[in-house]
Amino acid sequence: MLAKFTGFTLIGLDGEIVEVEVDTNNGLPAFEIVGLPDAAIKESKERVRSAIKNSGKRFPNHKITVNLAPADLKKEGAGLDVPIALGIIKASGQLADKQFDDTVFIGELSLDGGLRGVAGILPMLISAREKGFKRAIIPAVNAKEGEYIDGVEIKAASTLKELCAYIDGTGELPVVNKLDYDVISENIQYSDDITFVKGQYVAKRAMEIAVSGNHNIILVGPPGSGKTMLAKCIPSIMPDMSFEEALETTKIHSAAGVLSGEEGIVYKRPYATPHHTASRIAIVGGGVSAKPGIISLAHNGVLFLDEMAEYPRSILESLRQPLEDRVITVSRAKASVKYPASFMLVGSMNPCPCGFLGSKQNYCKCTPSQIIKYKAKVSGPLMDRMDIRITVDNVKYDELVDKTSGEPSEEVRKRVNRTRLIQRERFKNEDINSNAEMGERHLEAFCKLSKECEEIMRKAFDSLRLSARARSRIIKVARTIADMELSQDIEPKHLLEAISYRSEEV
Amino acid sequence: MRELTRDEKALVFLDSFECIEYKHKKALLDLAGSPCEIFKSTQLISSYFEKVGKQQLASSILLALKRSDYVKEVISNCLIGADDVITLSSDSYPEELANIPTPPLVLYARGNVELLKRKKVAIVGSRKTLPLYAKKAEEIASRLAMSGIAVVTGIAEGADTYAIKGAMSHSSVISVFAGEVGRVYPSTASELANSLIKSGGLILSEYPCGRTPRVYSYPVRNRIIAGLSLGTLIVSGSKTSGTRYTAGYSADYGREVFCLPYGIGVASGEICKLLIKNGATMVETAEEIADQLNIDLTDGKEEEISLTDNEKTLYKLIKEGITSTDILAERSGLMIFEIISALGLLELKGLIVKDVSGEYGAIK
Numbered sequence: 001m002l003a004k005f006t007g008f009t010l011i012g013l014d015g016e017i018v019e020v021e022v023d024t025n026n027g028l029p030a031f032e033i034v035g036l037p038d039a040a041i042k043e044s045k046e047r048v049r050s051a052i053k054n055s056g057k058r059f060p061n062h063k064i065t066v067n068l069a070p071a072d073l074k075k076e077g078a079g080l081d082v083p084i085a086l087g088i089i090k091a092s093g094q095l096a097d098k099q100f101d102d103t104v105f106i107g108e109l110s111l112d113g114g115l116r117g118v119a120g121i122l123p124m125l126i127s128a129r130e131k132g133f134k135r136a137i138i139p140a141v142n143a144k145e146g147e148y149i150d151g152v153e154i155k156a157a158s159t160l161k162e163l164c165a166y167i168d169g170t171g172e173l174p175v176v177n178k179l180d181y182d183v184i185s186e187n188i189q190y191s192d193d194i195t196f197v198k199g200q201y202v203a204k205r206a207m208e209i210a211v212s213g214n215h216n217i218i219l220v221g222p223p224g225s226g227k228t229m230l231a232k233c234i235p236s237i238m239p240d241m242s243f244e245e246a247l248e249t250t251k252i253h254s255a256a257g258v259l260s261g262e263e264g265i266v267y268k269r270p271y272a273t274p275h276h277t278a279s280r281i282a283i284v285g286g287g288v289s290a291k292p293g294i295i296s297l298a299h300n301g302v303l304f305l306d307e308m309a310e311y312p313r314s315i316l317e318s319l320r321q322p323l324e325d326r327v328i329t330v331s332r333a334k335a336s337v338k339y340p341a342s343f344m345l346v347g348s349m350n351p352c353p354c355g356f357l358g359s360k361q362n363y364c365k366c367t368p369s370q371i372i373k374y375k376a377k378v379s380g381p382l383m384d385r386m387d388i389r390i391t392v393d394n395v396k397y398d399e400l401v402d403k404t405s406g407e408p409s410e411e412v413r414k415r416v417n418r419t420r421l422i423q424r425e426r427f428k429n430e431d432i433n434s435n436a437e438m439g440e441r442h443l444e445a446f447c448k449l450s451k452e453c454e455e456i457m458r459k460a461f462d463s464l465r466l467s468a469r470a471r472s473r474i475i476k477v478a479r480t481i482a483d484m485e486l487s488q489d490i491e492p493k494h495l496l497e498a499i500s501y502r503s504e505e506v
Numbered sequence: 507m508r509e510l511t512r513d514e515k516a517l518v519f520l521d522s523f524e525c526i527e528y529k530h531k532k533a534l535l536d537l538a539g540s541p542c543e544i545f546k547s548t549q550l551i552s553s554y555f556e557k558v559g560k561q562q563l564a565s566s567i568l569l570a571l572k573r574s575d576y577v578k579e580v581i582s583n584c585l586i587g588a589d590d591v592i593t594l595s596s597d598s599y600p601e602e603l604a605n606i607p608t609p610p611l612v613l614y615a616r617g618n619v620e621l622l623k624r625k626k627v628a629i630v631g632s633r634k635t636l637p638l639y640a641k642k643a644e645e646i647a648s649r650l651a652m653s654g655i656a657v658v659t660g661i662a663e664g665a666d667t668y669a670i671k672g673a674m675s676h677s678s679v680i681s682v683f684a685g686e687v688g689r690v691y692p693s694t695a696s697e698l699a700n701s702l703i704k705s706g707g708l709i710l711s712e713y714p715c716g717r718t719p720r721v722y723s724y725p726v727r728n729r730i731i732a733g734l735s736l737g738t739l740i741v742s743g744s745k746t747s748g749t750r751y752t753a754g755y756s757a758d759y760g761r762e763v764f765c766l767p768y769g770i771g772v773a774s775g776e777i778c779k780l781l782i783k784n785g786a787t788m789v790e791t792a793e794e795i796a797d798q799l800n801i802d803l804t805d806g807k808e809e810e811i812s813l814t815d816n817e818k819t820l821y822k823l824i825k826e827g828i829t830s831t832d833i834l835a836e837r838s839g840l841m842i843f844e845i846i847s848a849l850g851l852l853e854l855k856g857l858i859v860k861d862v863s864g865e866y867g868a869i870k
Contacts, residue, residue: 199832200832201831201832201835201842201845202831202832202842202846202864204842205842205843205846221863221864222863351862351863357634357862358636358637358861358862358863359862359863362773363634363744363773363774364634368633368662368663368692369692372694390864391862391863391864392864393830393863393864393865456854459854460854463853463854463856481843492847493843493844493847494847496846496847496850496851496854497843497846497847497850499850500846500847500849500850500853
């Protein structure tokens with residue numbers, strides 16, 4: 001007898017339908033799976049056998065053939081265990097003969113017949129919705145991920161036994177409740193708060209600007225000056241994620257299998273801090289099955305590279321293209337996948353190998369060639385993409401009069417949200433969201449400079465010896481500063497402030 | 507290239523022997539009376555070196571003299587990359603330099619040799635000069651150059667570079683290299699050297715084509731910088747900085763030594779404080795230097811700089827010695843974005859300078 005159930009497999013960030021057909025024939029007992037299964041699926045034979053036996057069903061003593069259609073699609077992951085097991089049970093006549101053409105079954109089996117969680121539930125559910133399925137049955141462990149998907153009924157099963165009862169019509173499965181995204185996103189707690197950063201007014205202001213306009217920022221300063229502490233506060237002032245953004249990011253996290261079981265959706269902007277010994281594949285993405293890398297996990301969030309000059313050149317250079325295009329295409333033998341990678345790059349580094357260049361109290365002992373070598377580790381084109389560069393100096397705590405706490409992150413975040421809103425409004429007919437993404441065409445349209453501003457630009461070029469390519473970067477930052485003050489035009493003071501964030505070529 | 511006189515050829519020839527110490531060359535010249543005697547009197551050469559016990563040196567010269575084309579070859583080789591050559595016997599040899607105990611026998615020049623006729627002041631300092639002092643050096647160099655005084659310096663980054671930048675705009679800068687004039691070291695300064703030549707400046711060196719700078723040639727070079735100049739301004743330097751040689755030579759030759767003032771605990775200015783303690787003149791402006799040297803500066807046009815209230819407040823605080831933006835923000839009571847743009851304007855107006863460490867200092 002032939003049985004058919006529908007499962008899903010993940011190709012990149014998209015779920016693909018897999019028709020699981022099971023047929024039992026007379027002959028020597030055998031169990032064959034065909035249709036380009038990966039190792040995890042081949043091994044499912046043993047899981048399925050034990051799970052069926054331990055769920056009070058009989059494993060048929062027949063020649064069993066499982067076909068995963070379409071036959072030319074490479075399937076991976078253990079998520080197909082459930083449809084295979086159901087197929088075998090039904091094919092051996094132990095299940096009611098009902099059609100479940102509009103239902104998707106996803107889940108891995110444990111030997112005792114329980115359902116284990118699977119990576120990539122969210123993108124699979126989204127695909128299922130798009131492909132017109134009415135119902136999806138997922139492991140109870142993954143139920144959280146289903147809470148934010150509308151338009152498809154999601155049920156959670158925790159054992160194969162329950163599932164069989166449901167199909168037989170003798171039991172019911174709990175429906176996963178829909179949650180409202182706004183409620184959860186409102187109560188976000190951050191561990192670091194900018195209110196605890198004493199002094200560093202310029203750095204705090206620069207960070208607010210960077211976050212407001214999604215500008216990349218680099219903090220340069222001697223060791224122990226608080227660069228890392230400042231950078232850690234960035235998530236707490238990042239603008240709230242819209243539901244669409246959250247869904248995009250969750251999709252990637254789900255596909256990568258890094259989603260925590262507690263929240264079904266990534267509602268905090270991601271903050272990725274890869275160590276400088278991480279491999280290029282880990283950061284950009286890759287591996288046999290073209291998995292997303294850290295830059296994709298940081299999509300809609302922050303990628304913080306502490307001690308940027310310590311990263312291998314090849315890693316830093318590989319960031320250039322995603323910084324520009326905001327997507328990364330990972331091509332491997334098994335698949336070629338386009339992952340979104342729109343992140344804000346935050347870097348920190350010392351001014352020289354010993355860290356004391358320019359310090360008054362400590363004399364820098366580095367030779368000029370050492371300093372040049374150190375700075376050259378971050379290439380010109382990459383440095384070119386850092387819109388804001390600031391120097392962070394040791395806070396002279398004794399000299400600070402005002403030792404009370406500064407503005408809390410929440411206040412700053414409110415302003416940032418407002419500024420982002422202005423930008424979204426401005427670019428609603430464009431394919432970009434923030435000032436940092438502006439190209440020459442946008443600069444022409446949205447960043448007209450007055451005569452007075454042009455004059456300041458000219459003066460700055462002469463006296464600060466700015467490079468020609470610094471110009472558009474300065475204007476973009478000036479646009480953000482103007483937006484922060486709700487100003488329609490870029491005024492001289494905005495431009496001046498933007499120029500000051502281009503401290504000497506680092 | 508002009509035709510060299512016989513004396514000049516003799517000096518270039520003698521100078522080309524790297525194996526012979528300077529003191530022997532000088533003694534030989536003193537014995538010979540006129541440099542061209544070297545070509546004539548082989549007797550003189552061999553007897554001198556016999557006396558000092560270095561016969562093998564004599565033979566190397568005499569062997570070279572026997573080959574008829576050698577002198578021609580050595581002279582044309584020495585001149586590759588140089589526009590002109592000035593020898594101790596040339597009319598254009600600067601008098602100040604001739605007066606020092608160890609004047610270079612030959613100077614190779616690239617650029618405008620006329621600058622040597624001007625009054626000259628040296629401005630030198632270390633590579634790690636704080637921006638505030640670098641700016642100051644640039645300003646002083648510019649002011650001196652504007653009045654037709656040639657600024658003498660090296661080519662290293664830091665103080666030298668800023669002195670060149672300041673003086674270059676008034677086409678009055680002499681850079682002395684520690685290797686051949688045709689090759690710039692550090693190579694990162696090549697562009698600066700090119701624009702220096704284009705601006706009508708001069709590059710000098712006592713080394714012929716093919717000589718790369720050695721560690722020891724820098725202190726040796728510094729005697730030329732000190733020797734050319736009426737006075738030397740030391741911009742910066744740690745206690746062991748190479749600028750101490752320049753200051754030392756300058757004092758030995760009876761020239762003035764000027765230093766910029768530094769505060770307590772500023773490591774990059776130790777040498778200046780040390781020199782001031784030992785009697786160097788502390789200066790802050792080009793006018794003070796000119797007064798000491800009895801030279802007149804043309805009237806610089808002091809532009810009236812108008813400041814807004816915020817700028818005035820901040821400028822005053824910076825002048826009081828408050829350098830960090832954090833403290834400025836607290837003392838002035840202004841919003842941080844007001845401060846940042848006002849500081850930007852003050853910087854554009856040339857009143858303050860930002861440090862590598864992000865602190866500010868007033869230059870006027």
